[in-house]
Amino acid sequence: MQGLMEATFREFSSGDGEAFWKLNEQWIAKYFVLEEKDLLTLRHPEKYILNPGGHIYFATFDEKIVGCCALISTGPDTYEVAKMAVDETYRNQGIGKSLLAHVIHAARALGARKLTLETSSKLMNAIHVYESLGFQHIDPSLVEPSPYKRANVFMEQLL
DSSP: OOOOOOOEEEEOTTHHHHHHHHHHHHHHHHOOOHHHHHHHHHOHHIIIITEEEEEEOOOOOETTTEEEEEEEEEEEEEEEEEEEOGGGGGGGHHHHHHHHHHHHHHHHTTTTTTEEEEEOOOOEEEEHHHHTTTTTTEEEGGGGOOOOOOOOOEEEEEO
């Protein structure tokens, strides 16, 4: 395994929509199929994530966007961690974990008390990262049905 890369982090700015789309499309198309909710959210991140009070963060390395993760506002003091992706050529170098740690820190700074996420049991590396940063599994019967067919693992972290 290569050494860990030091990425820097920044929030979404004008013109970042294509990078957000490409990073997510890369992993979703590899393991699953792009669903209607993916298409809406990825084509219009301002409308579906930012305008309702969410945030999108990017990991960059040498000025290149190599990862992304969104915080979607789901209620008072609560965000869903969503659309987390790392470019395939930069995976397994610690970028995803450091990006998620940055996003958790940002959520705390925003006053969040709880983070939730949904993922797929096929994504064991992602689940391991979530667990390593304090996310706990939730009984699927206790959460609202997901708009994503692939979602069968549900997690939360109280901040």
